Amino acid sequence: MTDDQAAEAEPVTKKDQALQAAARCFVEEGFHGSSMSRIAKAAKMSVGHIYHYFASKDEIIAAIVREEEIKADEKLAYFRSLPAEALHEALITKIDEAACHLSDMFHSVLMLEILAEAARNPEIARIVQELDTSMRNGFIEIIGQRMGLSNAEARVEVLFSVIGGLAIRAIRNPDFDRRSVVPVIEGVIGQILSEH
Amino acid sequence: MTDDQAAEAEPVTKKDQALQAAARCFVEEGFHGSSMSRIAKAAKMSVGHIYHYFASKDEIIAAIVREEEIKADEKLAYFRSLPAEALHEALITKIDEAACHLSDMFHSVLMLEILAEAARNPEIARIVQELDTSMRNGFIEIIGQRMGLSNAEARVEVLFSVIGGLAIRAIRNPDFDRRSVVPVIEGVIGQILSEH
Numbered sequence: 001m002t003d004d005q006a007a008e009a010e011p012v013t014k015k016d017q018a019l020q021a022a023a024r025c026f027v028e029e030g031f032h033g034s035s036m037s038r039i040a041k042a043a044k045m046s047v048g049h050i051y052h053y054f055a056s057k058d059e060i061i062a063a064i065v066r067e068e069e070i071k072a073d074e075k076l077a078y079f080r081s082l083p084a085e086a087l088h089e090a091l092i093t094k095i096d097e098a099a100c101h102l103s104d105m106f107h108s109v110l111m112l113e114i115l116a117e118a119a120r121n122p123e124i125a126r127i128v129q130e131l132d133t134s135m136r137n138g139f140i141e142i143i144g145q146r147m148g149l150s151n152a153e154a155r156v157e158v159l160f161s162v163i164g165g166l167a168i169r170a171i172r173n174p175d176f177d178r179r180s181v182v183p184v185i186e187g188v189i190g191q192i193l194s195e196h
Numbered sequence: 197m198t199d200d201q202a203a204e205a206e207p208v209t210k211k212d213q214a215l216q217a218a219a220r221c222f223v224e225e226g227f228h229g230s231s232m233s234r235i236a237k238a239a240k241m242s243v244g245h246i247y248h249y250f251a252s253k254d255e256i257i258a259a260i261v262r263e264e265e266i267k268a269d270e271k272l273a274y275f276r277s278l279p280a281e282a283l284h285e286a287l288i289t290k291i292d293e294a295a296c297h298l299s300d301m302f303h304s305v306l307m308l309e310i311l312a313e314a315a316r317n318p319e320i321a322r323i324v325q326e327l328d329t330s331m332r333n334g335f336i337e338i339i340g341q342r343m344g345l346s347n348a349e350a351r352v353e354v355l356f357s358v359i360g361g362l363a364i365r366a367i368r369n370p371d372f373d374r375r376s377v378v379p380v381i382e383g384v385i386g387q388i389l390s391e392h
Contacts, residue, residue, distance in 0.1 A: 013315030028316060066264060109315040116308040117369050119301055120224060125367075132368040151380065157365060157372060160382045162354075164368075165361025169353060171311050171321070172328040172360075176353060184347065184354045184388060191387040 015053045018043045020066075022050075022060045027109045031057065031117045058123050061114055065127045069134065076138040084146045090190050095159075099185050100178045108167045111152050137161070147193065155192050162188060211249045214239045215263075218246075223305045227253065227313045254319050256356045257310055260322045265330065272334040280342045288385050291355075295362050295381045296374045304363045332356070343389065351388050358384060 021043030025034035026047065040047040054060045076095070082090050118125040136156055143159075144152030162185070169176070217239030221230035232253065236243040250256045271290070278286055314324040332352055339355075340348030358381070365372070 009237060019329050028314065030316075032226035051283065105315055109312050112308050112312040112315075115364060116226065118367055119246035119305040119308075120226075125370075128368060129370070136369065151376070153372075154376045154380045157377050158358075158384060160368070161361035161365050162358055162384075163361070165357035165359070165366050168229050168311060168360050169357050170366075172324060172356070173317050173332065173353065174321075174325070176349075180347070180350045184350045187387045188354060188358075188384050191383045196245050 014049070016043070018045060018050050019060065020064055021045075022054075022057075023064060023110055024097060026113045027106055031061070031113050033138050058121065061117065061124050062127050064110065064114065065131050069131050072131065072135045072138075076135070076142075079138075079142050080093075084148075087142060087147050088190075088193055092186055093194065095163060095189050096182050096185060098163055099181055108170060111167070132160075143146065143193070149195060159189070159192050162192075201391060210241070210245070211258050214241060214246050214249050215256065217241075217307055218250075218253075219260060222309045223302055227257075227309050239277055243357055247350050254317065257313065257320050258323050260306065260310065261327050265325075265327050268327065268331045268334075271332070272338075275334075275337075275338050276328075283338060284386075287389065288382055291359060291385050292381060294359055295377055300368060304366060307363070323381070328356075339389065345389065355388050 017038070022034065022039045025039050025042050029038070034057070036050055037047050039057075039060070040050045043050065052089075054063065079087060079090060114124065114128060118128040139156045139159065140152045143149050143155055149155060166181075166185075168177075213313045214235070218230065218235045221235050221238050225234070230251075230253070232246055233243050235253075235256070236246045239246065241359075250259065275286060310320065310324060314321040314344060335352045335355065339345050339351055345351060362377075362381075
């Protein structure tokens with residue numbers, strides 16, 4: 001992983017700078033391998049400075065998950081803005097894009113670290129599950145109410161499995177040409193979004 | 197996570213005992229949080245003893261992945277033993293089972309740890325990717341040659357995404373009744389295994 005990939009967005013505030021350095025540490029050395037002093041060093045700040053923004057590593061993860069939540073809300077707002085008859089096509093297009101752009105290993109590994117930590121740490125589990133519940137409810141509303149599909153909860157569960165599963169494939173099978181899965185993914189999403 | 201879940205099979209050899217203790221440490225404290233001395237303590241053995249079996253933590257992960265490989269080979273052998281016309285049904289049944297039995301959080305978290313480490317450590321990446329290649333080739337043979345489906349590589353890629361993605365859902369949405377996804381999963385697998 002190069003520094004370029006790790007630091008996609010320029011940090012705008014000192015707090016962002018600390019957050020990005022912490023994310024880089026988690027990816028490079030794991031959540032448990034990243035002490036606050038190590039994060040401070042990576043952020044080129046004092047340990048006291050890091051503690052000024054975040055009382056603990058848990059709070060850093062909470063902030064990272066909050067950023068995910070903002071991105072998720074933007075996606076939901078986009079789908080909500082579309083007329084019902086455009087939703088099927090728009091969902092397929094977005095998921096095709098996600099399937100082809102799995103080169104963001106940094107983000108995938110960060111999510112793996114957070115999920116592994118969620119299984120150990122009830123506070124992180126709560127944060128991760130809250131984000132999931134909010135995204136899930138958003139998509140259940142879109143698929144169930146707006147698209148009028150039955151069994152929307154189970155459909156969303158499988159949809160989220162496919163998207164999460166695709167992100168992991170980039171680690172297990174990195175040389176694969178992702179574009180070749182597009183027709184198969186389109187069939188699968190079409191199936192999830194159809195009544196039979 | 198209870199100890200019962202962590203120590204499913206009774207260790208039969210001292211080496212197994214070390215391996216199970218290491219897996220438990222990786223799950224409970226992360227790969228980077230688990231030193232060889234910590235693993236020794238968990239295994240109730242001396243550090244020298246652990247080093248006698250495994251020269252490094254990388255070798256421990258290699259041994260864990262080798263156990264996955266044995267399980268994967270058993271699955272492949274089962275599918276190979278079936279007549280071609282029974283494969284569609286057998287694949288759906290096995291994946292339904294996998295979708296419903298996501299209570300094995302210990303295994304899911306161990307895999308997350310290993311995958312996150314694979315993204316950091318080229319030797320672990322090589323081991324993980326070798327296992328994936330071997331499973332993938334086995335399923336490409338079953339789906340492509342025995343079931344006669346086109347584009348088998350992409351179908352297997354999506355099949356593996358769905359299965360891997362389902363395992364992660366147990367962390368993100370633990371209270372969900374997994375059985376309710378069965379009809380959706382069956383539709384999806386049917387779609388992956390059909391020509392249009």
